[in-house]
Amino acid sequence: MPGVVRAGALLVAGDVITDVVARYRGPLASGTDTAAAVRTVPGGAGANVACWAARRGGIEVRLVGRVGADAAAWHERELTSCGVRPLLVVDEQAPTGTVICLVDEDAAAERTFLTDSGASLRLGPGDWSDTLLGGVGRLHLSGYLLFAEESRAFVAVALKTARARGVPVSLDPASAGFLGALGIDRFLALVEGVDVLLPSRDEACMLTGVSDAADAAARLSRHVPLVVATQGADGALIARSGEVCARVPAVPSTPRDTTGAGDAFTGAFLAALLAGAEPREAAVEGCRAGAQAVERTGGRPPALA
DSSP, rough: OOOOOOOOOOEOOOOOOOEEEEOOOOOOOSOOOEEEEEEEEEEEEHHHHHHHHHHHHHSEEEEEEETTTTTHOOOOOOHHHHOOOEEEEEESSSOOOEEEEEEEEETEEEEEEEEEOOGGOOGGGGOOOOOGTTTTEEEEEEEGGGGGGHHHHHHHHHHHHHTTTOOOEEEEOHHHHHHHHOOOHHHHHTTTTOOOOOOHHHHHHHHOOOSSSHHHHHHTTTTTEEEEEOOOOOOEEEEEEEEEEEEOOOOOOOOOOOTHHHHHHHHHHHHHTTTOOOOOHHHOOOOOOHHHTTSHHHHHHOOOO
């Protein structure tokens, strides 16, 4: 249950998505049927981060995102049930984004995504208002917003405004697959001014061109003051000023669906950081949330009682 609010709010800006999760035992049978357990659940990296931050408690959590009119009411109810204050822009032209999550139960519940971003990447500078930062102690940006021109413009204005007001900004790179298309140099230029970067192991390695996760995190911390790289079953690395300064072990778990594990880490980490925890202590809470996430289907925590 959430505790007493002790700090400024966390404002998350990012994607709100409808996830269709198909859990199966591989291999997929090409050209015919493969038996699967299929569920439709609320998702989106930005929305998941917000929900896990609210689950950790101690702060107010708000979410700004863009959804289609087709599912706006459902997503608003689901976010509210997790303790998040939804600030959703309803798009009358584009449908809510949808992701097909293929989860292979025979491969440590690893997942493959088929992504239709829909309305989520139509979040643009016109959807930003400086009033969104009222009472906010930290802004978190989902890296998915960097993968379309309109949402990149949103990131630029949000980051500029936050920096002018002294509000720290964090960002997770979101997708190794999409990063390759965006380009490393362009990504690093777009995140200039961010104070915390939260990549996965694959994302950190892609952004630096090295295969060693610790080396990758250390190199990234020459560009961003604090880098917290998630390592799945190997926990997390914390790097500053070109050096890894802490290694946090993972919490043992039995994976059922790894969708949203990184989002869970990020949400709990940021909530703890904003509530006054040091980065290593916050990463411990992030690892705990990640372990809880992989034992559930979908990327969200259970609704608050």
